[in-house]
Amino acid sequence: MKIRLRVPVEREVEPSEALSLAAGGGAQPFSGRLIDFCAALSEALLADAEARRYPELQALGFWLRRSQLLSLKESFSGLAEQGLIAVPRGLVFHVPPSNVDALFVYSWAFSFLAGNASVVRLSPRPSRPTDILCRLLGAQFRRDPFQALSRGALVVSYGHEDEPTAVFSAACDLRVLWGGDEAVARLRAFPLKPRARDLTFPDRWSFCLLDAGRVLALDDAALASLAGDFFNDAFWYDQRACASPRLVVWRGAPPERDRASARFFSRLRETITEKGARFETGAVLGKLAFAYESALAAPVVAQKNFGNELTLLRVRGLEGLPREHCGAGLLFEAGVESLEEAAGFVSEKDQTMTHFGLSAEELRAFAGSLNGRGLDRLVPVGRALAFDRYWDGCDLAREMMRLVRVEGGREEGR
Amino acid sequence: MDLDEILRLPPYSLSAADKRRILGAGLADLTRSHRRRCPQYARLLDIFYPGLEDFRLPQEAPYLPVGLFKARELKSIPDSQVYKILTSSGTSGSGLSRIVLDRETARRQAQALGAIVAQAVGPARLPMLVLDSADFLKDRKNFNARAAAILGFSTFGLDHLYAFDSSLSADLPAIEAWLRAHDGPILVFGMTFLVWRLLEQTAGRLDLSRAVLIHGGGWKRLQERAVTRLEFRKALADGWGARRVYDYYGMVEQVGGVFLECEHGWLHAPNFSDILVRDPLTWKPARAGETGVIEAMSLLPESYPGHCVLTEDLGALGGEDGCSCGRRGTYFSVSGRVPQAQLRGCSDVYAEGAAA
Known part of the structure; x- marks a missing residue:
């Protein structure tokens, strides 16, 4: 079956094709270009005439500004001292709630900044703010310095078909589920790889x-x-x-x-x-x-x-x-x-x-x-x-990464 | 005038002014009596109508939102007197309404419906073609609104034939044979969408020109197919020669006091029930011609506190006593359901799939 690809470009794709577009992504957590991308998205949100009509999109634009991103990066700077290196988890599959329109970008941004490839599933239900977000995200990925990053943000939309959910679940390393208790339970039934895990945000x-x-x-x-x-x-x-x-x-x-x-x-x-x-x-x-x-x-x-x-x-x-x-x-x-x-x-x-x-x-x-x-x-x-x-009690930025223990040899210290 | 006296009158005989007085007094009686017999209703009045005083006008009567009947079974009779429980057919929304009847209320519902049907069809029982499948009626314990309507109307016909098999395919040879066997006027009854379904299967092949056709249950499914009321009437006339076609508006929360369409396309309130159109901003009665939310009022519900129900339907009042058809009382039109609110928030991801 075909599903609708919304970012980086609008077209119909098979779920497996969407997956291949996301594969092989991966950048170093908080590397310069990732931060540049999010900062550019922030500027676009704050400048876009249509986006300016939605306070939730302005809040998102403000949240993504460069200084904010740099302080997020800075918060992980102490890891080296503890003998740890942060690395991306790999592929993150996001199922955000269908009607807190801007939330998918927050969920995705943590994943993207951590260097992961992402597949975001949106509901096919029409939403103006979502359209604006997809348009602005797509436009950023078409810009020269960012073209190579588009693997990091695949946004698709489809209804309640099992097939794409099964495909993305089986391939991902982390699945982020937002929504009602029942919806979360239904989605969790799709198997993950043995090492993959779920991050769930059910009804509160x-x-x-x-x-x-x-x-x-x-x-x-x-x-x-x-x-x-x-x-x-x-x-x-x-x-x-x-x-x-x-x-x-x-x-x-x-x-x-x-x-x-x-x-x-x-x-x-x-x-x-x-x-x-x-x-x-x-x-x-x-x-x-x-x-x-x-x-x-x-x-x-x-x-x-x-x-x-x-x-x-x-x-x-x-x-x-x-x-x-x-x-x-x-x-x-x-x-x-x-x-x-x-x-x-x-x-x-x-x-x-x-x-x-x-x-x-x-x-x-x-x-x-x-x-x-x-x-x-x-x-x-x-x-x-x-x-x-x-x-919901967890550090989303931290959850998008794995920590690699790096311990030097004894001889090095002498 | 007590309810049984009102039920014996011709159903559209009261003038609007008399009706207002009789209905107001009747609703006040019902409000007092349900308050005494239904603790949940008493609690709701205490909370939502604190200091409620005696009222005289129907519009002053406290009303319950129809959605409450989906969440709660409200009854004003002991369990031992429960005669049957009606449920809504549930084409929309999640829960089903559950309406508790005792024998008296069920009897009066039948009597009320009989008076209304007799006005349209005449006093004699007619051979009746039911546009449904006999299988649909098998479970007699818990009727839904569709089954209740069929059974309710069926008592006014005789020698019934069910037009559909269990997969809702028309049994054309059987219908033709039945029509040959009954050469006088006939009564045809069914849900609006099933009338349309039969028409699609048999247009041009059946002659129903001697039928009185009564249908109801809402336009939702026809609206989805972009069939307007006018087109519906024309298609029935063209396809079957059926011209005496009456829509009715009713709900499981107020069975019996249905609102039947007249020859001029208006829905009419009989003596024992009425509607009020409320302005959705102020909830005060709207003026004639203004679209608002329909409140349905009925003197029949004695076994459950459903005498005043705020529906989720939109309509507009046409006027009072002045319809060219000659019926007295309120006449009105229904334009559809209040659009379901597009809910925002974060609990609804995939929710639409759970219902599918």
Whole structure:
């Protein structure tokens, strides 16, 4: 069967042919041309008129800028002292989520910078941002200095056919799977080489913890800025990214929490209006059904509706809150007296806790007390979707490489 | 007026003003009674309609999203009184709705449907051609909406013939023989897409000019094939000579109170059920002619709290009492389903494949 090759050029290919195009790639990790390529892509993203219309593509462009890449490279400079040399794994097969459009580039970029060849499987579902990314990537590979690098980035798209997935799985050295639990399980069924491994990023859940007193103490401008940051966390990707907050936990005494909640959410509603956020009727109806269902399945005590874009479901306590969600602007809301009270609620499903009004010391103690029971990221409000090499508890940059132990002979030292 | 009195009236006899008063009072009664008998419904009212007071207008009645019936079995009767459970046919969406009926509710559904069909077909039972396969109806315990519709309508016909075999191929010789044996008016009933399927297999070879043809179940599959309502009607007239063709709009959540099309192409609400078109931004009732989300209301659901259901269908109100067909009450049109939201986020990679 033929699949669609999107990068480096648009055409139809057999999966085996795609594989042969990717074969034999391989550069030294973080070698100059790899960094040049990513930096050029960054410039293209930041300059392209169409790409500039998508904040997530601008965030990607910013993330790929040269200084960032050099500091990533620098972070591995201590390996030599430890008698280690980083080498690429070989061929990396990426299956990114179909609708966090820019994510495939992050997954791919770590792999590419580490010197690997890559095959990226995209969904055939139409997506403007994905088209832009493929166009810009393709254009870079056609430029003279980068032509030889195109083996490092083969982007294909196909539906749910088994054949290409089987071919790429059997050939790769590392398979990176993003998506729902079921999807990840289905994909893992395709055999890998004995030495190859999977890196999986299944469904996760995220919440936001706000200190009520600190929110009440904000002046109007600071409150607006907090609401703006929260808006970006929750409303980009229609609140359906793993890191999108779905629950707001207030820390403080009950009366204070109520006042902070009233103040914060009325401000958030204004922000929603200012930004002109709108959900489709289908999403609003889905949210309505989910809210009703949650009222029966979760310890919901009250509902507050701020129009089609924001619905709050206040829960009696954190216990028994199912980790399910409909997206489209629905927030559970709960209160705790202390961080310890919140700790009891955290489960392995929980990925990101965005926070406001907590000290670094408190946060470290909190993460330490959880001791891996859940939460892989504790980041300030506004940073929920800031993609980072440390994701779901692993170092993506490091995972794309193998470490070769190089130990000198005794005689050398004398 | 109690429900049984309303059911005995000719089905399109109430003026809009009378209807509003009777329906409003009936829905208020149902809301109180379900609140008392269905703890889950009571909980939902407490959360989503805190401080709900008695209301008089149908538009003030609390409504449930239709999707909730897919997630939850809501009932207002003890298990011992469960007579049957209807399920949706599930052509779209993931879960199936489950609707719990007791004998009384099932009986009233049949009575309501009978009154509506009699208006279109006349009081006499007619020989009935069912555009489906007999095999489809085998499992009688859990009806889906398609089976429920066939069985519901079948009681108004006699000497039934099923037009399709189990692979949905038309048995043309059998249909021809059956038509020869019945020379008066006949009733033809089936899902809209199966009417079309039979037409594709038999156009120009069957004469159904003496048929009253009732079909329903939605246009989704025909829309996919770009068949418009007008083309559908024309094709039926050209291919079979069938001109008395009535679409109906109904849902498993409100069986019985179906909305049947009139000679002028409008869907009509009978006395015991109604629709409201809600503006999808404000959720207030939309004006006539404005497209919005349809809320279906019915006085029939006594065994489950489905008397007011916000559907996922789009439609527009035509008006009240003024249709040239002479029926009183609300008339409206349905334009299709609310488009499924294109979900973003990271949980949906490959999700579309799981359903395929």
